[in-house]
Amino acid sequence: MSEPVIQVDHLSAFYQKNTVLYDVTFDVAPGSLTGIIGPNGAGKSTLIKTMLHLHPILTGNVSFFGQPFHKVKKRIGYVPQRGSVDWDFPTDALDVVTMGLYGKIGWLKRPSKTHRAQAMSALEKMGMKDYANRQISQLSGGQQQRVFLARALVQEADIYFMDEPLAGVDAGTERAIMEILKELKSAGKTVMVVHHDLQTVEHYFDHVLLLNRTVLHYGKTEETFTKENIADAYGGNMRWMGGEQKDVGHSIKQ
Amino acid sequence: MTYTAWIILTAALVGMACGLVGVFLVLRKTAMMADAISHTVLLGIVVAYLVTREVSGPAMLVGGIAAGLLTAFFVQWLHSLNVQHDASMGVVFTTLFAIGVILIATSVGNVHLDVQHALMGDITFIPFQTVTLPIVGDIPEATVILLLVFLVVLFFIVAFYKEWKITTFDPALAASLGIPVLFMHYFLMGLVSVTTVASFDAVGAIMVVAMLITPAASAYLWTDKLAVMLVLSGLFGVVAAIAGYVIAFWIDTSISGSMAFATGILFMLSFLFSPKHGLIMKYIRPSKIAHST
Numbered sequence: 001m002s003e004p005v006i007q008v009d010h011l012s013a014f015y016q017k018n019t020v021l022y023d024v025t026f027d028v029a030p031g032s033l034t035g036i037i038g039p040n041g042a043g044k045s046t047l048i049k050t051m052l053h054l055h056p057i058l059t060g061n062v063s064f065f066g067q068p069f070h071k072v073k074k075r076i077g078y079v080p081q082r083g084s085v086d087w088d089f090p091t092d093a094l095d096v097v098t099m100g101l102y103g104k105i106g107w108l109k110r111p112s113k114t115h116r117a118q119a120m121s122a123l124e125k126m127g128m129k130d131y132a133n134r135q136i137s138q139l140s141g142g143q144q145q146r147v148f149l150a151r152a153l154v155q156e157a158d159i160y161f162m163d164e165p166l167a168g169v170d171a172g173t174e175r176a177i178m179e180i181l182k183e184l185k186s187a188g189k190t191v192m193v194v195h196h197d198l199q200t201v202e203h204y205f206d207h208v209l210l211l212n213r214t215v216l217h218y219g220k221t222e223e224t225f226t227k228e229n230i231a232d233a234y235g236g237n238m239r240w241m242g243g244e245q246k247d248v249g250h251s252i253k254q
Numbered sequence: 255m256t257y258t259a260w261i262i263l264t265a266a267l268v269g270m271a272c273g274l275v276g277v278f279l280v281l282r283k284t285a286m287m288a289d290a291i292s293h294t295v296l297l298g299i300v301v302a303y304l305v306t307r308e309v310s311g312p313a314m315l316v317g318g319i320a321a322g323l324l325t326a327f328f329v330q331w332l333h334s335l336n337v338q339h340d341a342s343m344g345v346v347f348t349t350l351f352a353i354g355v356i357l358i359a360t361s362v363g364n365v366h367l368d369v370q371h372a373l374m375g376d377i378t379f380i381p382f383q384t385v386t387l388p389i390v391g392d393i394p395e396a397t398v399i400l401l402l403v404f405l406v407v408l409f410f411i412v413a414f415y416k417e418w419k420i421t422t423f424d425p426a427l428a429a430s431l432g433i434p435v436l437f438m439h440y441f442l443m444g445l446v447s448v449t450t451v452a453s454f455d456a457v458g459a460i461m462v463v464a465m466l467i468t469p470a471a472s473a474y475l476w477t478d479k480l481a482v483m484l485v486l487s488g489l490f491g492v493v494a495a496i497a498g499y500v501i502a503f504w505i506d507t508s509i510s511g512s513m514a515f516a517t518g519i520l521f522m523l524s525f526l527f528s529p530k531h532g533l534i535m536k537y538i539r540p541s542k543i544a545h546s547t
Contacts (some may be wrong), residue, residue: 016336017336049426051456052429053424054429054430057282070432073430073431073432074432076430077430078426078427079426080426084424084426085423085424086281086283086423089281089422089423089480090474090477090478090479090480090482090483091419091478091480092478096423099416099420099423099427100427100431102416102417102420102428102431102433103432103433105416107414107417108414110416111416135478137389151427171443188335
């Protein structure tokens with residue numbers, strides 16, 4: 001087994017005087033596509049924000065490729081929740097995608113033609129070429145999410161964190177995004193995705209991280225994504241809606 | 255140049271400098287920081303006077319910047335302690351402003367520094383206090399300072415254009431790319447403070463707020479491009495300055511009051527007639543575009 005690319009060691013974090021994460025420990029193997037699953041308020045978003053130092057770490061340690069975050073920033077891509085930005089901002093889709101390159105462009109320099117061309121090809125990959133000059137508030141939710149994905153692609157990172165990229169998008173966008181995620185995986189990139197739809201977990205991810213303030217279970221999907229483990233994470237009062245299951249609609253017995 | 259020309263030029267510089275900075279205040283939804291800072295710079299100016307014992311431009315600029323940054327810092331700090339953002343703004347600026355008022359009343363007598371002046375400004379008397387510069391000759395001091403401040407603001411906005419854009423649009427992404435989001439925030443607050451202090455003498459705190467927010471809010475209605483919004487906002491500032499002077503001359507009233515009034519008129523016209531987001535266009539051509547949730 002190869003060296004883990006992400007190591008999280010006894011991580012904990014606070015949010016407004018409440019502990020949201022405690023004793024989070026896991027290692028992520030390179031080239032894996034992990035779904036982070038857990039009930040509302042389980043700290044899924046906070047986990048990736050804390051790992052990326054966007055939220056203060058209380059205790060513990062996170063390393064990427066065996067190095068602290070600030071040394072490998074450029075190799076890490078982040079897709080925030082779509083709702084975290086103001087889509088009425090005066091800018092167009094191409095410009096938003098170009099923002100993914102700002103870290104590489106550096107201070108006092110402007111995006112060049114090459115940068116714009118890179119951004120354009122990322123948009124094209126997401127099937128959004130025709131919308132490049134569209135003001136971003138005039139895009140549908142799914143299109144906005146594609147723009148975000150294109151912006152992450154243009155970063156050419158080795159590790160990607162995505163916060164609910166499939167929330168509230170149309171079926172076409174969902175397919176397009178999953179296509180890209182699989183492509184990233186086969187290119188050897190490591191991807192961690194906050195996901196909320198339990199029905200699709202088995203189809204989409206090869207690893208699952210069940211989170212409820214701490215890591216309850218983490219591992220290969222077929223071994224980890226079991227009824228018992230899900231009940232652990234969701235407190236047993238959710239309904240299993242899995243397609244293959246015969247007892248659809250049945251409550252899980254604890 | 256005639257007195258009128260100096261007054262209009264000075265007001266136009268206020269309009270341009272404020273218009274540029276104001277765009278980012280409006281887009282960051284912290285427009286009311288302009289109100290807060292425009293009041294607390296009074297404290298900075300008074301303290302600068304108490305230290306240097308003279309009413310001089312440079313000392314006031316330094317004092318004002320310090321007071322502005324202090325305001326931004328306190329607001330941020332209270333907010334981090336779970337006080338609501340608008341409430342912490344209200345608490346911080348009224349307190350610091352009050353300290354400034356008390357200091358003026360108790361320690362500063364008999365100088366050209368009073369609360370009335372701080373609120374309304376005295377653009378009418380700008381041409382009388384001049385400095386002599388090589389080549390150009392006598393120039394009103396306030397105009398020189400404003401010109402410098404405008405150039406500084408313009409330089410930093412152009413130089414860090416993409417950093418301003420990304421930290422305003424998506425601070426989380428900016429931070430993950432290694433762009434110092436918090437530093438840019440304080441930098442902007444610093445620019446707001448410089449602009450405010452420089453405009454203070456000319457137009458007073460009230461009109462600074464009008465000039466910072468209203469042209470930017472109007473420009474927002476006309477365009478979908480940030481660069482265009484910056485240009486329009488500066489332009490609207492100039493238009494309001496000139497229109498305000500004409501109104502003041504016409505009905506013989508306070509110049510800075512008329513200029514602030516003109517920004518309001520400009521906003522109302524934009525709100526009604528802007529082809530992109532105007533009320534009338536919306537009525538004529540209902541939005542066909544799918545809006546996101």
